[in-house]
Amino acid sequence: MSTRSTAPLAVVAFPEHGRQTRVAVGKTLLDAAHAAKFEVSNVCAGRGVCGKCRVIVSAGSEHLSPIDNLERMSLSEQDIKQKFRIACCAKITEAGSIEVQIPSESLTQVQQLLVAGVQPEVDLNPLVGKYLITLSKPSLLDPRPDLERLVEALRAEFHLPELKTEYLALTRLPYALREGAWEVTATISKDGVITWVEAGQTNGRLYGFAIDVGTTKLAGYLVDLKSAAVLAKASVSNPQTAFGSDVISRISYASKGASELAELQCMVIDASNTLIRECCVGANIEPREVFHVVMVGNTAMHHLFLGIPPKYVALSPYTPVLRSSFQTNANRIGILGNPGCLLSALPCVAGFVGADAVADVLATQIHKSRSMVLLIDIGTNTEIILGDERRLICCSAPSGPAFEGAQIAHGMRAEVGAIERVWIDQKTLEAEYSTIGGEKARGVCGSGVVDAIAGMRRAGLINLSGRISPEANSLRLRKTNGLMEYVLAWKEETQTEHDIVITQQDVEEIKLAKAAIYAGTSILTRHLNVDTEDITRLFVAGAFGTYVDPYSARAIGMYPDVPLGRISFVGNTAGAGARMVLLSEEQGTEAQRIAETMEYVELAADKDFPKAFTDSLYIPHRNAENQPRSTG
């Protein structure tokens, strides 16, 4: 690939998705799709055998390699007529313009889920509603004030209880009435506040916006509150990352003073407004037409978003400022939207179990499950929720940043060039791997490390206590500076021109990380007095959980020993839960009920946690048979 930088480039466009990329001649359409940030299904890691990465080449097929026999094994004559190609087989042979469609079935479920998350059906009953009304014109004999005229007519026509009025609505009211020739549309919240008044008939247009404020990323969804349709989605990095990738360093910064707190708040509000603007442009809607914004996030993000000091969330006993649902005018914290737009922040549970966890429950409906369900949302702090319709219990396990590649010898974030999948042959002890974007390896990300350690354990290269065997007969095993390590990628294969290895220390770090989760889970099961077998479903939420191979995750003891068939990836359930609250007032009440009834276990204060943690510092765990379960 030494010619890469000088190779001629082809332009590959994905008109349906509005994306375009330039890739070097010699690359495949799969490479192009990756470069354009699509996550195309690709079970065989680009070997042309699984046939999952089907795409349609709608123009420029003359710049591609002809369909070969391998490709024909996955394509029917009909497919070929419809211009289907297997993306990993179709090589770009010369510079030119190529147009590609990616059918949604060819996108990974991962990608679909990550943005959207599962979302149960919800009866449409949003917190704000629009009311079209025609008023009598004032006269010398009936000079009632504008507001009184409006309120009396609304109450009479719609049998509404007493109405209050949002201050900012008054600044618009007289003009709206006269511009609409006394026909206006009032937006009224369920608690009887007129939040805005528009001239004429606008009651067909009512929009909401859900924001999931993650520590690393914000995801936003523009929702039509008349049809429940998600009209646009967008995501953006959390700009607070400049003050540290973990919540603790941001809390420290925000705790320096009022202006530092305001600075972090501004950052996340600006990023949220970027999402709103982007989605509104995409859907051809004015931000002024957004009447309700629902926000979820972990407790620290929740506090920073609202500009509430998060200092004591980080200090024992980890006390949030508030836990209950909170509502105010969105304008007051600088959120873009209608001047009368409501902002709802979902309730939190505790310092480290936030509104996102409440939304997770709402979206997965654990609180209505007849049988026992476990939900794991893996992050620097991993939220674990266990329960059913009778009782819900949760904790936050301090799993640390190892799964994000931190504190791992050759660890890196899940970016292009990261080894994300690893297969170790149990006989030859050889490793195969795939990287993100298909580029030469630069390092290994969390899912790769988990795969590697699971593979090493299955191949007997690691024992129950996690010690890398010094005896196994493989060139890939060696001792450096007195510590054992396993070579994942030889330097010839890497961009860094150094071997990429998994060290004994890496195994220790992953053991600590996964032990926190495993121990947290076992504390919860102990509290509810349930066995692993009782867990009928394991929901894995969030980005990392969705990327990591469940077989490997279970093999290293990150998840309890449930059959693989019981594991479901639920994606961004935090965002899905926020959308549900947009769609229905009852879901907001439900969220409050969940937050109030969900029991919180502070692991730091649990007397059984130290032992549970120590018992989890094995691979998979002390109580496992020597070989971990290998089938689902």
Place this chain on the structure above:
Amino acid sequence: MSTRSTAPLAVVAFPEHGRQTRVAVGKTLLDAAHAAKFEVSNVCAGRGVCGKCRVIVSAGSEHLSPIDNLERMSLSEQDIKQKFRIACCAKITEAGSIEVQIPSESLTQVQQLLVAGVQPEVDLNPLVGKYLITLSKPSLLDPRPDLERLVEALRAEFHLPELKTEYLALTRLPYALREGAWEVTATISKDGVITWVEAGQTNGRLYGFAIDVGTTKLAGYLVDLKSAAVLAKASVSNPQTAFGSDVISRISYASKGASELAELQCMVIDASNTLIRECCVGANIEPREVFHVVMVGNTAMHHLFLGIPPKYVALSPYTPVLRSSFQTNANRIGILGNPGCLLSALPCVAGFVGADAVADVLATQIHKSRSMVLLIDIGTNTEIILGDERRLICCSAPSGPAFEGAQIAHGMRAEVGAIERVWIDQKTLEAEYSTIGGEKARGVCGSGVVDAIAGMRRAGLINLSGRISPEANSLRLRKTNGLMEYVLAWKEETQTEHDIVITQQDVEEIKLAKAAIYAGTSILTRHLNVDTEDITRLFVAGAFGTYVDPYSARAIGMYPDVPLGRISFVGNTAGAGARMVLLSEEQGTEAQRIAETMEYVELAADKDFPKAFTDSLYIPHRNAENQPRSTG
């Protein structure tokens, strides 16, 4: 007085009031007091005979003329020992420093009233209260969020209903709790909102601020909500005057667009904040300790203060945007105070009868009167209220700016050099007058014009229909450009070196102005079917009404024919009413009830108004005997 500019100056200080002025040798202490803007009682117009202008010279008496015989007629030996002087007699004889105290009985009732207004006793029960509470410290076993901990403790200790929290209070809460070592003082409004939390015990300090937003002037009062004491008062010009002295031109400007409206709003908010700052400095209180601000003003001022478009208040049928009491966080419109400070705007009645009129009723308690009461608050628009405990009726009479000196040949505002009092000898037909500040006359202000016309009428120089007689035998009567006029001051006596006259046209202007008031009053009496004799009390409110001589005002037919003994000057009742609402929630409810029940008569729509107006275009009015009533 040609030496005035070169005369040596003495410094006269009024240390008790923190004022000081420089006056020329030869001037009196009364001149000095006027220069320092005191209004000293001065019934004899500085002739040394009434003895009302008693002051104490605490230092520098050697720079004054010795006590003469005239002065000794008003001072006892005891008074002289206590260093009393008659201010209009004590002349400054040489340059030097003099310190003077003005006992409050020597200030005019006018000045006392103008700032304060009458104010009935009110049971102290403010809308916001402070609650001192000690909380348990959070621990791993009790990690309840700060807000929950606070709310639960408050509810338990004070038996409070459900509590909500003002958004901004959350931004302070965690720090307040810890700085106070879990002892905090929460401020809670009567409707169950925690508006702020302070560290430690601050429940002895709770302040409110009342603002009367006049078209020309703002008056502010800092009130101790624990003792009902008025701690400081201040007034400032309404800076909106730059956009016109009348409400209509300001409404026009504000109606140009959102930024013009915002501009006018900012001006009045800035001026209000100046008052708050000034009063707080004076009373050694932090603006942060102000937890409730009550605002009154006419409907246009009310709308501009809140940033609500007043456009349609000025256009028939003169519809305000809202009439009812309005409350929001004061912060939201930029008012200085605690971040959780509440702002209450008193209710309005109609486009030209505003919250100030409602406050007038509250302060004068007309709505509780057993007998019929009339209240007149004279301005460009004159509010007239008539009624008793059973029924209240009001109107706004378009009296125009003539009483402010506009459209009068030599008219001017009530400023230094304005002729403010006129006496015309019924035999000699000669005029005597006094000017504001005792300076040479520059023109004549409203009260002077009213006095002059009343005097001319009594002296037979004007007939019932207001015609200046061309026959009377006086040098002061003459015809200029075919129109009759009466010379008030000869050019030798004036600063302008022109004669100051009252013209036939001036009489016509005043007739129009007073006719509006008289006709408005008669429409109200007709509506309630009462006779003038039934009016047991006539309250005259506001600055102009307090300055104008009631004997003259009645003589020209500005007031109905009630005995003078029934007329009471009630001063700034708008400010007094606002203070009552600060002191007691019930008064706020009462204000709302007054606004709702007070009947409004739109004179422009009243079929009897045109005739009533025409009948009032006489002096005093068509139905008067030829000579107006001359005794009270």
